[in-house]
Amino acid sequence: MKRLFICAGIFLFVMLSSWMSLRSLEKVTKELDSAALACIESYDKDDGRLYDRLDELMTCWEAYNKKVSFITRSSSLEELAVSVSRLNDLVDNQGGDFRSELNAIIFRADVIYENQRPLPQSIL
Amino acid sequence: MGEIALFIVFFRAIILYVIMIFCIRLTGKRQLGEFQPGELVVTIMLSNLATLPIEDINIPVAMGLVPILTIVCLDVFMSYISMSSRTVRRLISGSPKILISQGVVDQSVMRKLRFTVDDLFEALRGQQVFDITDVQLAIVETTGQISVYVKKEKSPLTLGDVKEVDSGGDPPLLVVDCGTVVKGVLSTIGCDDKWLKKVLKKEGCQINDIYIMTADSEKNYNIIKKENGK
Numbered sequence: 001m002k003r004l005f006i007c008a009g010i011f012l013f014v015m016l017s018s019w020m021s022l023r024s025l026e027k028v029t030k031e032l033d034s035a036a037l038a039c040i041e042s043y044d045k046d047d048g049r050l051y052d053r054l055d056e057l058m059t060c061w062e063a064y065n066k067k068v069s070f071i072t073r074s075s076s077l078e079e080l081a082v083s084v085s086r087l088n089d090l091v092d093n094q095g096g097d098f099r100s101e102l103n104a105i106i107f108r109a110d111v112i113y114e115n116q117r118p119l120p121q122s123i124l
Numbered sequence: 125m126g127e128i129a130l131f132i133v134f135f136r137a138i139i140l141y142v143i144m145i146f147c148i149r150l151t152g153k154r155q156l157g158e159f160q161p162g163e164l165v166v167t168i169m170l171s172n173l174a175t176l177p178i179e180d181i182n183i184p185v186a187m188g189l190v191p192i193l194t195i196v197c198l199d200v201f202m203s204y205i206s207m208s209s210r211t212v213r214r215l216i217s218g219s220p221k222i223l224i225s226q227g228v229v230d231q232s233v234m235r236k237l238r239f240t241v242d243d244l245f246e247a248l249r250g251q252q253v254f255d256i257t258d259v260q261l262a263i264v265e266t267t268g269q270i271s272v273y274v275k276k277e278k279s280p281l282t283l284g285d286v287k288e289v290d291s292g293g294d295p296p297l298l299v300v301d302c303g304t305v306v307k308g309v310l311s312t313i314g315c316d317d318k319w320l321k322k323v324l325k326k327e328g329c330q331i332n333d334i335y336i337m338t339a340d341s342e343k344n345y346n347i348i349k350k351e352n353g354k
Contacts, residue, residue, distance in 0.1 A: 011197040073184070
């Protein structure tokens with residue numbers, strides 16, 4: 001019976017930690033998305049706050065990277081890391097690459113989150 | 125990255141080794157012997173899942189741990205359900221089948237189990253039976269093993285057949301291991317520290333001088349002393 005209780009505890013722990021990791025991923029993804037959207041907004045409006053917003057995005061990215069590396073393949077994160085690392089170089093260019101790189105970050109972060117959700121198409 | 129990756133694999137191997145030992149202990153000793161169908165499935169899946177995060181550093185350890193722990197827990201839950209329900213037990217593990225009765229092979233069971241004559245003879249030879257007519261009863265267990273009960277007249281003679289023998293007498297147990305008394309053994313064989321001290325005095329040695337000491341419930345003992353006192 002002791003073994004049954006241990007397993008019930010482990011089972012609950014696994015379920016709870018899976019659910020919490022999903023919630024945590026949702027939270028950091030939303031933060032990263034809104035930071036990226038704020039950068040796009042500042043870039044489009046040219047309101048002079050772009051560099052501050054970019055710093056905020058970098059902070060969000062660090063928190064995101066730290067948390068998500070525990071639950072997703074590192075290759076998915078590498079693609080995001082490459083996009084984030086290019087932002088500082090692209091910010092002064094006027095070709096629109098900065099904007100598209102930010103959109104790519106939002107898209108990739110959303111894909112990582114969607115892949116973690118226990119939807120029937122993901123499970124099957 | 126090379127050195128870092130090697131260290132990652134090194135630490136992951138340690139973590140998963142510890143977790144796997146814990147999991148195998150959790151599933152119980154049955155897992156280590158003959159496999160029931162469900163246990164075989166669990167063992168195959170666990171061994172495969174454990175190696176994935178070790179080999180591929182792209183995969184987080186959690187991706188290996190979550191399925192391992194989930195499968196082990198499910199296995200333990202299923203074993204408890206099987207214990208309380210015969211129907212579930214039969215569904216998961218199947219039921220034993222009588223293959224030979226009174227020396228006659230049940231050919232329909234042979235076909236059902238897809239047993240060839242070679243398989244049958246091989247299993248019988250494994251049980252020291254070389255003539256099929258010597259078999260009173262042969263049963264295919266749920267583990268796939270064949271248990272054979274030989275006809276009385278073909279069974280080997282035992283001491284019990286020719287005279288009355290004392291049914292007691294457990295085998296001797298290890299009492300002292302490299303100078304240390306094994307915990308709980310003295311009470312198991314019905315002895316105590318006083319008896320041990322008396323034996324040591326009689327043999328003229330200290331406990332630290334003993335390499336192996338075994339004793340049984342009849343208080344018969346055997347002592348092997350350490351070589352050169354090491």
